[in-house]
Each structure stands twice: as C-alpha cells, then as structure tokens.
Amino acid sequence: DADVTQTPRNRITKTGKRIMLECSQTKGHDRMYWYRQDPGLGLRLIYYSFDVKDINKGEISDGYSVSRQAQAKFSLSLESAIPNQTALYFCATSQTGQSYEQYFGPGTRLTVT
Amino acid sequence: AQTVTQSQPEMSVQEAETVTLSCTYDTSESDYYLFWYKQPPSRQMILVIRQEAYKQQNATENRFSVNFQKAAKSFSLKISDSQLGDAAMYFCAYRSNAGKSTFGDGTTLTVKP
Numbered sequence: 001d002a003d004v005t006q007t008p009r010n011r012i013t014k015t016g017k018r019i020m021l022e023c024s025q026t027k028g029h030d031r032m033y034w035y036r037q038d039p040g041l042g043l044r045l046i047y048y049s050f051d052v053k054d055i056n057k058g059e060i061s062d063g064y065s066v067s068r069q070a071q072a073k074f075s076l077s078l079e080s081a082i083p084n085q086t087a088l089y090f091c092a093t094s095q096t097g098q099s100y101e102q103y104f105g106p107g108t109r110l111t112v113t
Numbered sequence: 114a115q116t117v118t119q120s121q122p123e124m125s126v127q128e129a130e131t132v133t134l135s136c137t138y139d140t141s142e143s144d145y146y147l148f149w150y151k152q153p154p155s156r157q158m159i160l161v162i163r164q165e166a167y168k169q170q171n172a173t174e175n176r177f178s179v180n181f182q183k184a185a186k187s188f189s190l191k192i193s194d195s196q197l198g199d200a201a202m203y204f205c206a207y208r209s210n211a212g213k214s215t216f217g218d219g220t221t222l223t224v225k226p
Contacts, residue, residue, distance in 0.1 A: 040219070042204050043158075101148070103160075
C-alpha cells in the first residue's frame with residue numbers, strides 16, 4: 001500500500017463550487033505539505049504543517065484553506081473554485097530531523113470549468 | 114527568499130550516453146539541503162538524489178551523481194549510461210533548514226534509442 005495517498009485522483013468541478021482534497025499518510029511523519037503544479041512549472045507551496053497544531057501559509061495560499069485533522073491527515077479546501085486553480089496538486093510528508101526528505105503522494109488532477 | 118533556476122527547459126541524450134542537468138540557486142543560508150526529483154509521465158514525484166550542504170563530498174546513487182559547488186551555488190545532476198526509463202521531467206529543489214522547499218521549473222529529458 002502507498003505510504004502517502006490522495007483522494008480524489010482526478011476531479012472536475014465547476015466555478016464557485018467548494019471542493020476538498022484529502023491526504024493521508026502511514027509513514028508516521030510529523031510534517032505535511034500541499035503543493036500545486038502548473039504545466040511547465042515546478043511545485044509551489046500552498047500550505048504546510050509541522051504538527052497537528054501548526055499551520056503555515058506557503059507562497060500561494062490565497063483562495064485555499066487547510067485542516068490538519070490528525071497527524072496522518074491533511075486536507076486542502078478550495079472554498080469557491082475558479083478556473084485558474086486548475087492544476088495538479090501534491091501532498092507531501094517529511095519527518096523532522098531526517099534530512100527533510102519529502103515523500104509525495106500520487107497527485108490530484110483538478111479541473112475547474 | 115530562495116530561488117532555484119533550471120536553465121535548460123529541455124535536454125536530450127542518446128541511450129547509454131551521459132547527460133548533465135544544470136541547477137543554480139540563490140540563498141543567504143549556510144545550512145540547507147538540495148534534491149533532484151524525477152517526474153515520469155505517471156506524474157509521481159520520485160527522489161533521485163540528495164545533498165546536504167555541509168557535506169563537501171558529492172552525492173552518488175548508482176548511475177546518478179551530483180556536482181555540488183557551494184560557493185557558486187550550483188547543483189548539477191549527471192546521469193551516466195542513460196536508459197530509456199530515465200526519460201522524465203527532472204526538478205531541482207532547495208530545502209531550507211526551517212523545512213520549506215523551493216523547486217525549479219524543471220528540465221524535460223528525452224532519451225533517444
């Protein structure tokens with residue numbers, strides 16, 4: 001079984017809809033991240049969490065919110081989706097003190113029409 | 114803020130030959146981590162190799178090696194004996210000691226049979 005899972009893997013939604021992307025991990029890591037990837041570009045950090053009570057904005061947090069429900073779960077929400085949020089979304093985890101190597105989920109392809 | 118630049122949007126290599134992918138970064142920190150990730154068409158992010166900035170010795174993983182020049186802020190990836198399965202997009206990533214990552218925009222590598 002995959003260590004970092006994301007649901008859904010693909011989603012098409014309409015402008016103005018609320019949508020939640022979920023991430024779960026079985027690695028026991030304390031740190032979790034949400035990234036966005038646009039075509040031809042690298043990953044950009046949306047939000048990150050270093051433990052359950054710690055939530056931080058990344059470089060592109062506008063239009064997004066997150067919830068760290070447990071150490072193993074980190075959800076990303078788009079309160080009112082817009083077309084320019086169409087992208088590939090990745091969740092990642094890492095463990096404090098272990099060279100900060102990140103482990104990525106398989107990605108969620110989101111299309112907002 | 115840190116920046117990561119990959120100046121080669123596309124590269125190609127003949128099977129069994131060697132190719133080098135370039136990466137430069139900008140930072141005022143002295144302690145950090147650098148990574149190369151591979152993203153095949155499956156879109157999964159796969160760690161290829163990592164380098165701790167405090168280590169002078171260049172990291173090596175089988176056919177993959179890096180040339181880390183700390184003073185020049187350069188971190189290139191060399192792939193020896195290229196294989197068809199190496200075809201992918203490659204991302205260079207900088208990880209600060211605080212745990213935040215910055216990614217380059219990627220280099221698409223084509224391997225010709």
